[in-house]
Amino acid sequence: MVLPPDVSQAEFDRAIAAFRNAVGPDWVFTSDDDVALYRDAYSPMWSEPEERVASAAVAPADVGEVQAAVRIANDTRVPLYPISTGRNLGYGGSAPALSGSVVLDLKRLDRVLDIDEANASVLVEPGVSYFDLYRALRDTGAKLWLDCPDPGWGSPIGNALDRGGGYTRAAFRNHFDAHCGMEVVLPSGGLLRTGMGAMPGAKTWQQYKAGFGPWVDGLFSQSNFGIVTKMGFWMMPEPEACLIGRIYADKYDDLHALVRILTRLENSGVVNGMPGFGSPLLQRRVPADPQNNDPNGATQIDQALHDAFYTGDDAAKALIAERVKSTGRSCWSALVKFYGPERMVRLQWEIAKEQFGEIEGVRFGDPEFYGFPLSDADLEKIHKPTFGIPSLSVFNFGIRTDLRPEPMVGHQAFSPVIPRTGAAIFEANKVFARIFTEEGLPVPPFNLPGCVWERALMLICIFPTTHDVETNRKYRKALRRLIAESATRGWGEYRTPVAYYDTVMSTYSFGDHALLRFHETVKDALDPNGIVSPGRYGIWPQRNRGGPR
Amino acid sequence: MASRRDVLIGGGSGLAALGLGLAPAGIAAAAPSAARAVPPLFLVDRTIAPEVGPAAERLGSAAISYSGDIGMPWLDRIEPLWRRYPQAVAGVTYGGAFFCLERLARSYGLACTFRSCPPLPGSGQLVGTGAEEVAAALLTASARSGWPRAANPAAGEAADRPLAWLLQPAGNHQPRGN
Numbered sequence: 001m002v003l004p005p006d007v008s009q010a011e012f013d014r015a016i017a018a019f020r021n022a023v024g025p026d027w028v029f030t031s032d033d034d035v036a037l038y039r040d041a042y043s044p045m046w047s048e049p050e051e052r053v054a055s056a057a058v059a060p061a062d063v064g065e066v067q068a069a070v071r072i073a074n075d076t077r078v079p080l081y082p083i084s085t086g087r088n089l090g091y092g093g094s095a096p097a098l099s100g101s102v103v104l105d106l107k108r109l110d111r112v113l114d115i116d117e118a119n120a121s122v123l124v125e126p127g128v129s130y131f132d133l134y135r136a137l138r139d140t141g142a143k144l145w146l147d148c149p150d151p152g153w154g155s156p157i158g159n160a161l162d163r164g165g166g167y168t169r170a171a172f173r174n175h176f177d178a179h180c181g182m183e184v185v186l187p188s189g190g191l192l193r194t195g196m197g198a199m200p201g202a203k204t205w206q207q208y209k210a211g212f213g214p215w216v217d218g219l220f221s222q223s224n225f226g227i228v229t230k231m232g233f234w235m236m237p238e239p240e241a242c243l244i245g246r247i248y249a250d251k252y253d254d255l256h257a258l259v260r261i262l263t264r265l266e267n268s269g270v271v272n273g274m275p276g277f278g279s280p281l282l283q284r285r286v287p288a289d290p291q292n293n294d295p296n297g298a299t300q301i302d303q304a305l306h307d308a309f310y311t312g313d314d315a316a317k318a319l320i321a322e323r324v325k326s327t328g329r330s331c332w333s334a335l336v337k338f339y340g341p342e343r344m345v346r347l348q349w350e351i352a353k354e355q356f357g358e359i360e361g362v363r364f365g366d367p368e369f370y371g372f373p374l375s376d377a378d379l380e381k382i383h384k385p386t387f388g389i390p391s392l393s394v395f396n397f398g399i400r401t402d403l404r405p406e407p408m409v410g411h412q413a414f415s416p417v418i419p420r421t422g423a424a425i426f427e428a429n430k431v432f433a434r435i436f437t438e439e440g441l442p443v444p445p446f447n448l449p450g451c452v453w454e455r456a457l458m459l460i461c462i463f464p465t466t467h468d469v470e471t472n473r474k475y476r477k478a479l480r481r482l483i484a485e486s487a488t489r490g491w492g493e494y495r496t497p498v499a500y501y502d503t504v505m506s507t508y509s510f511g512d513h514a515l516l517r518f519h520e521t522v523k524d525a526l527d528p529n530g531i532v533s534p535g536r537y538g539i540w541p542q543r544n545r546g547g548p549r
Numbered sequence: 550m551a552s553r554r555d556v557l558i559g560g561g562s563g564l565a566a567l568g569l570g571l572a573p574a575g576i577a578a579a580a581p582s583a584a585r586a587v588p589p590l591f592l593v594d595r596t597i598a599p600e601v602g603p604a605a606e607r608l609g610s611a612a613i614s615y616s617g618d619i620g621m622p623w624l625d626r627i628e629p630l631w632r633r634y635p636q637a638v639a640g641v642t643y644g645g646a647f648f649c650l651e652r653l654a655r656s657y658g659l660a661c662t663f664r665s666c667p668p669l670p671g672s673g674q675l676v677g678t679g680a681e682e683v684a685a686a687l688l689t690a691s692a693r694s695g696w697p698r699a700a701n702p703a704a705g706e707a708a709d710r711p712l713a714w715l716l717q718p719a720g721n722h723q724p725r726g727n
């Protein structure tokens with residue numbers, strides 16, 4: 001068992017006894033077998049001294065017990081690491097950022113407190129998973145859609161607090177932005193409600209986000225300033241229809257116009273579902289394409305074509321043009337989704353086609369049209385989160401490919417935010433390919449960005465995590481370099497595995513790290529004993545800064 | 550200390566020795582007094598071995614045949630079953646679906662007591678009583694028609710590799726882990 005770095009065994013034992021008293025002995029886990037269940041199955045530091053592991057776990061039943069646990073932590077200086085459903089695989093699982101922390105497992109706070117169909121909102125506790133919420137919506141007959149990430153076993157609160165993303169309309173797929181009001185147990189043990197929740201008796205907690213004065217909600221995302229015990233979310237009213245359109249462009253340089261036009265259509269609200277880019281020539285599917293929901297689907301392409309997409313010079317463009325002709329596959333594709341009344345989505349598609357018509361030689365696929373409820377046949381083949389349905393199908397796909405044949409147990413992502421231009425896509429790909437080569441790693445096929453966020457693009461490079469120390473070290477080194485070199489160009493990670501928290505935070509360095517110093521000031525004011533999630537997102541309390549970690 | 554392998558070989562007594570045999574006292578009241586001999590649910594990914602479903606039914610287990618996504622079977626059948634009290638569930642699924650179920654099972658007081666990849670009927674791996682035998686019988690049934698069909702010989706216990714497995718009530722039922 002690993003103790004927190006500056007806590008004695010005697011103090012730790014005192015904390016455990018007090019936790020047992022507060023939440024009941026059945027809900028305090030200290031055996032090695034139980035604590036091992038909180039290991040991060042995808043840890044890129046598996047079995048290395050740096051791997052972050054918990055010392056124990058405590059599962060309170062309600063807000064009062066959460067407050068009691070926080071008071072005990074203050075008294076004994078034993079750090080807590082709150083999780084909601086704890087399924088943050090790829091970004092730390094349910095393991096703490098500081099080894100020796102006690103995981104505060106909130107799965108027992110599992111009530112859907114309110115479903116307001118007229119307001120299209122819900123109020124939930126942290127232990128409510130996407131599946132739970134889906135069932136609750138179905139049971140009440142509310143015509144509301146969830147926006148969920150690919151794995152449906154996580155929670156609206158845990159995912160939103162890590163600023164995760166989903167697949168439907170922009171207002172909902174940015175999960176933190178879609179929230180409206182929260183309740184937080186502060187590191188002091190005090191209880192805070194934000195927005196209209198701060199006004200006793202207000203009926204508008206899930207209607208008006210800001211309340212009065214500074215809007216503090218953002219402080220509780222990707223942070224360690226409090227333990228969230230309730231959160232409201234705006235939901236998407238079930239649309240009458242969904243239409244999916246495909247656009248194909250043949251020339252390498254068409255990517256610039258594709259991105260520009262798609263962005264204009266999205267910013268003006270014509271395209272209101274999550275769009276994406278692909279390359280039929282490279283056999284790169286668009287993410288979340290309902291017709292081809294298989295990330296392993298890409299087959300090997302020949303090296304000359306592979307290289308041409310990175311080189312992009314005149315000879316490369318000529319080769320690509322020749323291949324487009326000989327294979328009949330276009331160089332690029334874009335996929336646009338529209339949700340709304342049938343007449344409207346059909347009109348939106350017509351408008352989109354008109355605008356993409358600026359690209360010489362552009363072609364359009366037959367649109368796919370979906371009405372609701374979906375047929376069983378549709379349900380078998382579609383990407384469910386695009387239609388507000390939680391799923392676990394993403395775990396069926398191994399991420400092993402011909403290029404990366406080694407056995408892997410999980411993944412870690414390098415996911416920088418880049419400008420929404422074709423030029424940025426080309427430049428980022430070239431930089432990453434150079435780093436892969438220099439680090440002795442295979443260069444993956446040309447990467448096309450996800451459009452989860454409005455206005456910006458995000459490239460996602462997936463690296464394996466294994467149980468082999470040397471392999472993990474190799475990938476960690478490459479990932480650190482990607483983070484650092486990206487930062488010199490102004491491309492920053494939106495989220496990162498625990499192993500890279502400090503590295504990424506150090507790249508947001510404007511004004512001699514003014515942002516981190518601000519975080520630390522807030523941390524010290526709210527959590528002087530440093531008992532909530534020390535180290536999360538690179539924010540360390542005073543006691544661990546430059547000291548024991 | 551007994552390993553998982555010992556548990557398999559030892560059958561029911563091995564499970565009990567590890568605290569994996571019976572439902573915990575707190576929820577025993579809700580559970581029927583006699584433990585069921587066969588898992589009440591048997592999950593079958595029909596893209597692997599559709600004939601396992603009917604074989605499971607014949608042996609008294611309700612088969613859930615699905616394709617690819619374990620999400621809806623989880624929501625509609627498994628979670629409601631486990632919410633009542635921990636009950637064994639067996640399956641022949643891809644590793645990815647099992648990875649999810651094994652983790653979800655922890656929160657409901659169940660643990661994996663048998664896992665075989667590839668499942669090799671007749672290889673001596675399937676020794677035990679009750680539920681294990683059911684799994685063995687089902688696997689034998691499936692093997693007769695040439696299962697596994699979609700096995701990828703290069704893979705380890707990976708997301709895209711078929712597995713036979715058994716989840717059984719464990720020593721406690723608290724929500725734990727990820």
Ligand SMILES: Cc1cc2nc3c(=O)[nH]c(=O)nc-3n(C[C@H](O)[C@H](O)[C@H](O)COP(=O)(O)OP(=O)(O)OC[C@H]3O[C@@H](n4cnc5c(N)ncnc54)[C@H](O)[C@@H]3O)c2cc1C
Nearest residue numbers: 083084085086087088149150154155158159164165227228
């Ligand atoms: C194959 C695969 C696909 C994925 N696809 C997606 C995707 O499409 N979109 C996406 O966003 N993610 C994705 N993920 C990442 C991850 O699985 C999800 O984001 C998942 O929802 C996070 O787990 P969770 O919801 O259980 O949150 P948790 O693990 O409960 O929470 C995440 C973190 O937030 C903090 N936290 C949680 N609850 C609280 C609280 N109540 N108070 C204070 N702090 C808290 C903790 O630090 C915790 O570690 C994917 C992962 C995998 C393996």
